[in-house]
Amino acid sequence: MTPSSAAATDPEGPYLQVEDLRVTFPTQDGPVTAVSGLTYSVEKGKTLGIVGESGSGKSVSSMAVMGLHDAKSAKIEGSIRVGGTEVVGLGESRMRALRGNSMAMIFQDALAALHPFYKIGKQLEEAYLVHHSSASKRDARRKAIEMLDRVGIPQPDRRVDDFPHQFSGGMRQRAMIAMGLINDPSLLIADEPTTALDVTVQAQILDLLQDLQREFNSAVIIITHDLGVIAEMADDVLVMYAGRCVEFGTTKQILTSPEMPYTWGLLSSIPDVHASTDARLIPIPGNPPSLLRPPSGCSFHPRCVHSDKVAGDLCSTERPELLPASSGTAHLKRCHLADPVGVYQTEVLPEIAPELVQETR
Numbered sequence: 001m002t003p004s005s006a007a008a009t010d011p012e013g014p015y016l017q018v019e020d021l022r023v024t025f026p027t028q029d030g031p032v033t034a035v036s037g038l039t040y041s042v043e044k045g046k047t048l049g050i051v052g053e054s055g056s057g058k059s060v061s062s063m064a065v066m067g068l069h070d071a072k073s074a075k076i077e078g079s080i081r082v083g084g085t086e087v088v089g090l091g092e093s094r095m096r097a098l099r100g101n102s103m104a105m106i107f108q109d110a111l112a113a114l115h116p117f118y119k120i121g122k123q124l125e126e127a128y129l130v131h132h133s134s135a136s137k138r139d140a141r142r143k144a145i146e147m148l149d150r151v152g153i154p155q156p157d158r159r160v161d162d163f164p165h166q167f168s169g170g171m172r173q174r175a176m177i178a179m180g181l182i183n184d185p186s187l188l189i190a191d192e193p194t195t196a197l198d199v200t201v202q203a204q205i206l207d208l209l210q211d212l213q214r215e216f217n218s219a220v221i222i223i224t225h226d227l228g229v230i231a232e233m234a235d236d237v238l239v240m241y242a243g244r245c246v247e248f249g250t251t252k253q254i255l256t257s258p259e260m261p262y263t264w265g266l267l268s269s270i271p272d273v274h275a276s277t278d279a280r281l282i283p284i285p286g287n288p289p290s291l292l293r294p295p296s297g298c299s300f301h302p303r304c305v306h307s308d309k310v311a312g313d314l315c316s317t318e319r320p321e322l323l324p325a326s327s328g329t330a331h332l333k334r335c336h337l338a339d340p341v342g343v344y345q346t347e348v349l350p351e352i353a354p355e356l357v358q359e360t361r
């Protein structure tokens with residue numbers, strides 16, 4: 001499951017293969033390229049975590065996979081193959097058939113995603129009937145109750161007639177998962193599926209997703225800001241910044257030996273419950289670049305302070321390729337420097353957080 005190894009025509013290969021994906025929105029001020037040159041693949045039974053700051057392109061890229069961008073307002077280029085079928089340029093009716101049958105998406109806000117005026121069961125039944133046109137209403141109701149039961153809703157035969165507002169937040173999220181899985185999708189995309197929930201319910205939902213993934217052997221993409229969720233769920237991690245993949249590796253590689261200062265910054269910005277109360281989180285200095293007028297060189301420049309110090313003009317004039325990192329196979333990084341994190345720690349950290357450098361000495 002590497003960003004560089006997608007074999008575009010192999011039906012036996014990874015279930016999802018995204019190659020050189022580019023998503024551009026025409027706006028009044030000019031084209032906004034929200035995703036650029038994104039390549040990755042996900043096999044059945046595996047989970048890819050996609051992380052990055054707000055606005056880095058996580059949702060836009062995943063919505064492209066689901067075919068949810070309106071062709072009039074978004075230009076999609078590159079290749080997205082789902083189970084061997086190319087979906088870029090696929091007509092809406094074929095896309096609709098693929099959604100539901102082969103892939104499903106779970107959103108962060110179940111209350112917004114469920115229709116408030118329809119009973120939960122009715123919404124599940126409709127999701128089922130769209131893709132099982134020969135099934136009877138009775139079959140659909142039986143399936144809706146079965147799915148509510150599978151996701152742990154107590155007394156599903158009674159709760160099936162509740163409206164969304166009669167469910168708690170955690171139960172609504174479970175109902176969304178039931179709806180996402182009702183047609184046994186081979187690809188499931190979960191966009192911040194637990195952000196709106198309290199910690200205990202979060203853990204239950206993540207466990208549930210893992211159990212169901214094992215049962216259905218689905219390929220799963222989990223989009224999150226929360227690296228704790230990544231640690232628990234993901235086999236591999238793709239770090240996005242300004243619409244591009246800037247680091248890719250196994251979860252262990254990314255969490256224990258990140259090679260990009262940005263990833264290191266994301267990790268360092270997780271609050272640690274065991275840290276002393278005066279411990280400081282390390283901020284990622286500066287702001288992401290404009291997507292309207294992207295820099296000609298590295299997207300981090302000049303936000304990445306070490307570039308001027310160490311690599312001079314290179315960072316401002318040439319965009320780095322995604323290259324093998326030093327820590328082993330399938331670990332890739334996008335930086336001109338051989339040891340970006342080492343340089344960051346010795347050259348940059350003393351300036352932005354000297355007390356942390358002293359602490360670690």
Ligand SMILES: Nc1ncnc2c1ncn2[C@@H]1O[C@H](COP(=O)(O)OP(=O)(O)OP(=O)(O)O)[C@@H](O)[C@H]1O
Pocket residue numbers: 025027032034052053054055056057058059060061073291
């Ligand atoms: N329809 C649109 N027109 C113009 N720009 C858009 C449109 N939709 C998204 N964008 C821009 O694309 C960029 C990526 O957005 P996206 O929603 O993918 O970010 P994200 O990484 O998922 O962020 P978050 O974690 O906050 O959801 C943002 O800068 C956003 O403003």
